[in-house]
Amino acid sequence: MGNALTFLYGKCCKPTTTDDSLGPHGVSAATVGVSALAHDLFNFEITSQVPEGLGRYVQSSRKAQANWYRKVLEAWKQAKPPPQTADEASRLVTEILKRNQKADVEGLLSFYGLPLPHTLVMPSTEAPVSLPEGILFEFQTLPVDPKAVADGDTITVYVSASEPVVASSVPKEVNLAAVQRSKAREKRNYPKADELHQKIIDSGYRVLNIQNEEVLARKFRIRLRGIDAPESQMPFGKEAQQGLLKIVQWKSLKVLVYGEDQYGRCVGDLYCNGTFVQEEMLKKGLAWHYLAYDKRMVLAKWEKEARKKRIGLWASSNPEKPWDWRKNNRRE
Incomplete structure (x- = not known):
C-alpha cells in the first residue's frame, strides 16, 4: 500500500x-x-x-x-x-x-x-511548441484492433473525438446520433441504438468500448511512410502483415502525419511505446525502404542491416519488389 x-x-x-x-x-x-x-x-x-x-x-x-x-x-x-x-x-x-x-x-x-x-497562473509559453518540419499534424490512437492491420504497411486506426485534431471537426449530426444512441441503449431499445450506430459508422466514426467506457472515435487509414511491404498475395506477404500486427495490436500509437496518398490514406510515421514502427519493420526484414517516396538515409541503413543478416524476406536470394509486382499485375 x-x-x-x-x-x-x-x-x-x-x-x-x-x-x-x-x-x-x-x-x-x-x-x-x-x-x-x-x-x-x-x-x-x-x-x-x-x-x-x-x-x-x-x-x-x-x-x-x-x-x-x-x-x-x-x-x-x-x-x-x-x-x-x-x-x-x-x-x-x-x-x-x-x-x-x-x-x-x-x-x-x-x-x-x-x-x-x-485563479490559476498558467505556465509560461515563451518557447513556442511546433511540429517538426513537414508534419501536418499528429494524434494518439485508441488501441489497435488486430483485424485493422491489412498488410505490412497499412492499418486502420480510431482516434477519440476528444483529441484536438478531431474534436473541432466532428459533424453535429454525428454528435447528436451518439447522444441519441446512448439514450436508446439506456432504454434497452437496441434496434434503434444499432440504427444510430450505423449512421455514425457511415460518417466515418464509431462508438468503441474502451475499458467499459463508450468513446466516440474517428476512423483513419494509415500508410506507413517510407517503407513498402510485400502485398498480401506475394511471397512473405502474410509474414509482413503478422510482423506489423505483433508490434501494434491492442496498443495505442502516436502518428505523425505528413500528407495523404491517392487512396485517401494518411501517410505517416508510427510510434508504439516509444518504438519507431518503420524501424522495427525494416530491421526485421519485413519491408523495403521505399526510396521513391522517402529519401531518409537511416531507412536505407536499416534495410541494409537486414539484408546483410539475411533475415525476413532477405532470406530469399532475389525477392520481388512490391512496386514491380503491382506494376506487373496491373498489366495483366
Whole structure:
C-alpha cells in the first residue's frame, strides 16, 4: 500500500496547521488538498467508490462522478512526477474534465480546497511548441484492433473525438446520433441504438468500448511512410502483415502525419511505446525502404542491416519488389 500511495501522492506535504480555514477533509487546503485528492483516488481504485459528501458540491450523478475519478486516476498515474502542488493538481483536474460542466469541475475542486481554473497562473509559453518540419499534424490512437492491420504497411486506426485534431471537426449530426444512441441503449431499445450506430459508422466514426467506457472515435487509414511491404498475395506477404500486427495490436500509437496518398490514406510515421514502427519493420526484414517516396538515409541503413543478416524476406536470394509486382499485375 505504501508504494501505491507514493505514486499517487508524490512528495505532497503533510498537514502542519490547524487553522479555521478547513475544507471538507478537515485539513488546510494550502497544505494537503493534493494529498486528500490522492487519497480518494487511491481509495477509488480499490473500492470504485467516490467520497461521501461530494454530491453537495456538484450537480451530476454518482455514476458521472465515478467516471471523473476514473479519468483523473489514470492521468494521475501517468503524470511523472504526480502533482505536488495545489496548482498542479488543479490544472490536471481541469484539463482532464474540460469537457464536463463548469459548475461540476469547480465543485470538485472546491471539495478539495484546490484553486479554481480562473485563479490559476498558467505556465509560461515563451518557447513556442511546433511540429517538426513537414508534419501536418499528429494524434494518439485508441488501441489497435488486430483485424485493422491489412498488410505490412497499412492499418486502420480510431482516434477519440476528444483529441484536438478531431474534436473541432466532428459533424453535429454525428454528435447528436451518439447522444441519441446512448439514450436508446439506456432504454434497452437496441434496434434503434444499432440504427444510430450505423449512421455514425457511415460518417466515418464509431462508438468503441474502451475499458467499459463508450468513446466516440474517428476512423483513419494509415500508410506507413517510407517503407513498402510485400502485398498480401506475394511471397512473405502474410509474414509482413503478422510482423506489423505483433508490434501494434491492442496498443495505442502516436502518428505523425505528413500528407495523404491517392487512396485517401494518411501517410505517416508510427510510434508504439516509444518504438519507431518503420524501424522495427525494416530491421526485421519485413519491408523495403521505399526510396521513391522517402529519401531518409537511416531507412536505407536499416534495410541494409537486414539484408546483410539475411533475415525476413532477405532470406530469399532475389525477392520481388512490391512496386514491380503491382506494376506487373496491373498489366495483366
